[in-house]
Amino acid sequence: MTVEQPAEPKETDDAAPAALGELKIKATDVNLWYGEKQALFDVNLEVFGQSVTALIGPSGCGKSTFLRCLNRMNDVIDICKVKGDIRLDGEDIYAPEVDPVQLRARVGMVFQKPNPFPKSIYENVAYAPRLHGLCATKAQMDEVVETSLIKAGLWEEVKDRLDAPGTGLSGGQQQRLCIARAISVNPEVLLMDEPCSALDPIATATIETLIDELKENLCIAIVTHSMQQAARVSQRTAFFHLGKLVEVNDTSTIFTNPSDQRTQDYVTGRFG
Numbered sequence: 001m002t003v004e005q006p007a008e009p010k011e012t013d014d015a016a017p018a019a020l021g022e023l024k025i026k027a028t029d030v031n032l033w034y035g036e037k038q039a040l041f042d043v044n045l046e047v048f049g050q051s052v053t054a055l056i057g058p059s060g061c062g063k064s065t066f067l068r069c070l071n072r073m074n075d076v077i078d079i080c081k082v083k084g085d086i087r088l089d090g091e092d093i094y095a096p097e098v099d100p101v102q103l104r105a106r107v108g109m110v111f112q113k114p115n116p117f118p119k120s121i122y123e124n125v126a127y128a129p130r131l132h133g134l135c136a137t138k139a140q141m142d143e144v145v146e147t148s149l150i151k152a153g154l155w156e157e158v159k160d161r162l163d164a165p166g167t168g169l170s171g172g173q174q175q176r177l178c179i180a181r182a183i184s185v186n187p188e189v190l191l192m193d194e195p196c197s198a199l200d201p202i203a204t205a206t207i208e209t210l211i212d213e214l215k216e217n218l219c220i221a222i223v224t225h226s227m228q229q230a231a232r233v234s235q236r237t238a239f240f241h242l243g244k245l246v247e248v249n250d251t252s253t254i255f256t257n258p259s260d261q262r263t264q265d266y267v268t269g270r271f272g
């Protein structure tokens with residue numbers, strides 16, 4: 001993947017209420033191509049801490065592609081080229097000196113399909129802290145594993161079987177295990193790409209409650225196909241269409257009084 005910087009990054013004109021917390025990520029003029037095909041066009045978006053930003057829009061509009069720009073997961077796609085400027089706490093995440101592995105410890109990700117490693121529950125959570133050398137002793141690691149599982153709302157269900165395979169858990173438990181794995185290295189941002197699409201309504205409700213709790217200490221960006229979910233879990237919503245960010249605003253405004261007709265049509269179910 002190659003990355004080019006725009007000559008003069010433009011300011012975005014999003015005004016965000018102070019209640020959303022500090023500006024965490026600022027994406028300016030992001031354009032992205034898969035080979036010859038352009039998938040993102042001049043996307044400008046600010047993401048704030050201690051809040052949830054939902055990315056919505058019809059299938060193929062670029063939501064997941066944009067989300068993957070935020071922790072450089074697109075780097076692994078050879079044909080992918082990103083142009084633009086993305087800053088985390090003011091630092092350019094595409095700068096040559098930035099190590100993508102370190103970046104992904106700060107900006108964790110949870111995927112659509114729960115994907116625990118074929119290892120024990122304990123080892124799933126311990127993997128990243130070990131990779132990053134965060135724990136000097138077994139006792140410290142035990143504490144990180146327990147704390148992460150508590151924060152992910154899974155501890156009570158698994159504390160007596162930490163050596164059992166993570167893949168043996170139910171789908172909803174596996175997804176919470178993946179969340180525990182992602183938060184085990186204390187990320188500042190958590191990216192969630194349709195985290196509930198493979199789950200039943202009860203497991204979905206559990207994850208949504210968890211998202212609400214996690215946002216107290218985390219900046220969360222979530223891609224969702226469910227407008228009900230976006231309305232339930234997010235404070236801000238960004239509507240994408242054909243690779244463009246059409247509008248972003250507080251969630252209630254997007255759902256009740258959007259400024260663009262395309263947003264109106266999408267949130268009222270006229271297309272998508």
Ligand SMILES: Nc1ncnc2c1ncn2[C@@H]1O[C@H](COP(=O)(O)OP(=O)(O)OP(=O)(O)O)[C@@H](O)[C@H]1O
Binds near residue numbers: 061063225
């Ligand atoms: N690895 C890839 N190689 C080539 N094209 C891709 C790749 N990933 C995505 N695309 C294309 O980029 C565009 C945006 O895809 P993306 O998955 O980001 O959309 P999306 O809004 O998340 O869609 P969905 O809601 O269906 O998941 C689509 O046209 C898709 O076909």
